[in-house]
Amino acid sequence: MMQNGRDHRIDFFRGLALIFIFWDHIPHNPLAELTVRNFGFSDAAEIFVFLAGYAAALAYGKIALRDGFLIATVKILRRAWVLYVVHIFLLAVLMGIVFFANSHVETRDLVQEMGLQYFLSNPQQALTDELLLRFKPNLMDPLPLYIVLLLGLPLVLPMLLRKAVYVVCVSFLVYLLAPVWNLSAQEGGVWFFNPMAWQFLFILGGAAAMTAKRASISQVRPLMRQPLFLTCVTYLLITGALALSWKWPALHDAVMPVWLGEHLYPISKTNLSPVRLLHFLALVYVAAKCVTQGDWLNQWLPRQICRMGRYSLEVFCLGVVLAPLADMLNALAGDTTVIKLFSALMGVGMMAVLAAWLDWNRQLNTRYLKTTN
Template sequence: MAHAAPTRTRDLRLDFFRGLALWFIFLNHMHYNVLTWATNRNYGFSDATEIFVFISGYSAAIAYGGAMERQGFVLASARILRRVWQIYVAHLMLFLAFTAEIAFLALRFDNQMFVEEMNVLTFLDEPHVTLIQALLLKFRPVNMDVLPLYIVLLAAFPLALWGILRRPLPVVVASVLLYVAARRYGWNLPNYPGNAGWFFNPFTWQLLFVLGAAATRMPAALDWLGRQRRWLAPLAVAYLAFALWIALSWHLPPLDGSVPAWLARHLYPVDKTSLDPLRTVHFLALAYLTACWVGPQARILSSRLAHPLVICGQHSLAVFCVGIFLSFTGEFVLLEFDGSIPTQLAVGAGGILLMTLLAGILGWYKAAEKASQPRPQVVPAA
């Protein structure tokens, strides 16, 4: 969600695919909408969260890497922590609005299922305790796990960025070792209520964040990977095809039982909380093929068709928060009023339209504010 400073060489792929991830997250949070089949969640091991976290790491390195090189560790760290505070405040505001929406609709329509399904019952029973836990990021309603993960990753980012600017490879190795150790020993941050840990384990999900950040400082490695396209691309396609077969076997009756028992024992469960290696490799395969086939100057990125996605990606924090709020609103409409296919399509399209409209307004305001700033006058030399 950190934004790179606008430059002439801005890579619109970051904004485009971050905007796409925001749309996918919004749709995936509505469990009763046919449009979820338009997202990548049902066609492999990874989903939009991996896209979002990786691009967030990449964008954070672009946004703050130059500042750390020019202004030093302390000032750059202060800028990063200021952004952490902004995201933390946004998370708390979203938490209050989201829980209020759920509680109001549950009471207004006398349907306790919403309170239980969205994990808000504890808050209503013990608001004085639960509010403190929410401030500590230990209590979160369902679908509100991404921002706390990002807050923790970005808060720890100054040290990682300092290392990436000097020796990116050792930082990547340390990240991989932390990932392996966290999965091996079950490290996670405490949750409330219970001791299940965070839904997105920061000790494992940091891997994608660090890989995204390190990619900005390892051009030689990326160039080498690009030159290996002849054998890496077919390998990536083969793995994606394998993941597609497994994922479709979960949903399509003709493929049910097509996965051999011995293979299923090695594959399942495909753990999202601790970022299962199958998910990690699946995302990296997608990222590799995307980088091979969609260049930074691809014409589609600057087209009118791509503009809604690009502008949503450029204002990701606000769009994400509104998307979380709208996703429950949409699910409520489908469950309480009309769950027909036309209504599902209308609710999904309407939510995306509102998210895009918000991004457009923010973009217009930012451009107007920038244009209204007085230009420095050049004083002629005496």
């Protein structure tokens, strides 16, 4: 079943994920200590992919039910092509910014840090790999992943609308193969976000969109009497405490049993380690139960974040461009705490302004169409 109304919580958490991704991409940013990656095993990337699947299934599912699967497929492929063109253009802009910044920052090698030395050493092959989505310097991994996931959506959308549980089961089987199955990247490497693993999160988001209406039914029992809710909260508290202990290695070594550490680490982000996946799913479940729609979404700050979430592609691209610029500004200003806070907040402000402009432009176009019809 699909919701008739728009769930603004999805926009809010999507916008929040974009802010977290931007802050996490600025080296030594104090505000990055506040992002979700510091309080558990998962981070903003899981939020972004899950909600991308939710939004895509919801939007194209409605088109498929209204106009047919062929029209929905054409629109999906057109969107994937737009994302591909944006990826090529954004990478060119990013390289220009990093090379410019590197010529002004003498204390660090920004080209090396951003993973662009491959382009300098082998430009012809790098350009070919860029067209094949194999050349992905730092900050550029999410877009190629989203393109691949979107291209696979027409294959599962019909069944996702009818029997989402079957699609989830098949997707889970593909997820289990992820450790031995990945796409190739530049210089013999593999994709940082393994599509075979992360597709499961994308599909889970799509399945959640299909069942959102039933999930919104009021609870029979209080939350504190629901075993699944209590289990999720307990897991979040334990993993949160463990993640915080990483900041103090001596404390972590003292409380972490050796046998458990041998089984737990490394927690793979590439293949979406099961403990990362479970942490994110517990986070989603608790958030869905505790964070309800209400007047708080009409407050000024949540409205700005929701607007950023509605224009996630444009805001994400701006964040990719602003992150190295903020890093350059911090380095030129001596990496002081004040300038780091200023650049991080100014970047979010610019992202919010872009979202506001896009929203105003859309409303203007809507009014124009109404007056001409």
